[in-house]
Amino acid sequence: MAQGTLYWSDRYVRPIIPRALIEHFQLNFKVVDIFENEGKFSNEFPLLRSPSLITPDGTQITEAMAVNYYLIKQLHDPQLEKQLLGSFDDVETYAQMLRWQSLANTDFHDQMANYVKPYVGMVPFDDIAVQKAWKNLETMFDVYENILKKQHYLINDTHITLADLMTFAPLTFGMRNVLGDEWRAHHPNITRWFIDILQSPIVKNSFKDFQFAAKEPARP
Ligand SMILES: N[C@@H](CCC(=O)N[C@@H](CS)C(=O)NCC(=O)O)C(=O)O
Known part of the structure; x- marks a missing residue:
């Protein structure tokens, strides 16, 4: 019997990483399209x-951060869990881990959605809303660009953590649809890091056909 069921859809960003974790680590969870x-x-x-x-047994887990944490704990591999989640005992690192996961799952996700959705026809185009989302995104892009200039991943120089994976997910929406060649040339560290995660074992099978946007699409 499966250890649980993940409700998922390929229309959304937040379920990308839970599904990739189940598939890559062959966790015994059913993945069901909502x-x-x-x-x-x-x-x-x-x-x-x-x-x-x-x-x-009917236990429910919602919220992407909690779902990802729960799935990683099902690996029952202390070394791998420590790599992906960090350790409660290392307060500084653990705080950074929560910081980047939360930013990715809230402000960054939401502003990316606000910016990209009108371009791909998911919501009507509203100039003011799009400009506001872009302004907010630009500030966050600077934050990511600066940290990734100093170190290879969001938490360290050596390995991918859940903070990287959760940040990668909303960025796929932008990289696929609006963040074209020019944007990527101006954000070399985010781009280098994004390609690294894209090609990493945990997510690469979920993104076999991934294509970068060539340029920002014309406004509808
Ligand atoms: N706070 C929740 C937000 C979950 C959420 O809003 N997920 C989106 C997909 S990324 C959703 O299900 N949207 C459905 C809808 O808006 O109707 C979390 O962190 O997981």
């Missing part, structure tokens, strides 16, 4: 948000 199981999903998760995870 749009093919709407009745069951809404019964179990009235918030209707993805990722959502339920175990056979």
Whole structure:
């Protein structure tokens, strides 16, 4: 019997990493598309948000940060868990880990969605809203560019952590649709880091056909 069910959709960004973790580490979880199981999903998760995870005894886990943490703990590999999650005992590093995960999952995710969605026709184009989202994103891009200039990954120089994976997820939405060649040339450290994560074992199978935007698309 599966250890649980992950409700997922390829229309969304936050479930990317939970699904990649299950697939890469061959965790014994069912991955169910929420749009093919709407009745069951809404019964179990009235918030209707993805990722959502339920175990056979009915325990529910929502919120991407919690779902990812839970899945990594199912590896039962202390060394790998420490690499991906950091250690509670190392307060500085653990605080940074939470910092980057939270930023990625809230402000960065939301501003990226606000900026990209109108360009790809998911919401009507509103000039002021798009400009505001871009201004906010530019500030965050500077923050990421600066940290990744100093070190190879968000937390360290040596290995990918959950902070990198969770930041990568919303950036895929931008890199695929709007952050073209010119943007990438002006953000060499984010771009170098993004390609590194894209080619890393945990996510590479989920992004086999990934293509970068060539240039920012024309406004609709
Ligand atoms: N706070 C939640 C947010 C989850 C969330 O909003 N997920 C989006 C997909 S990225 C969703 O399910 N949206 C459905 C909708 O807006 O109807 C988390 O951190 O996981």
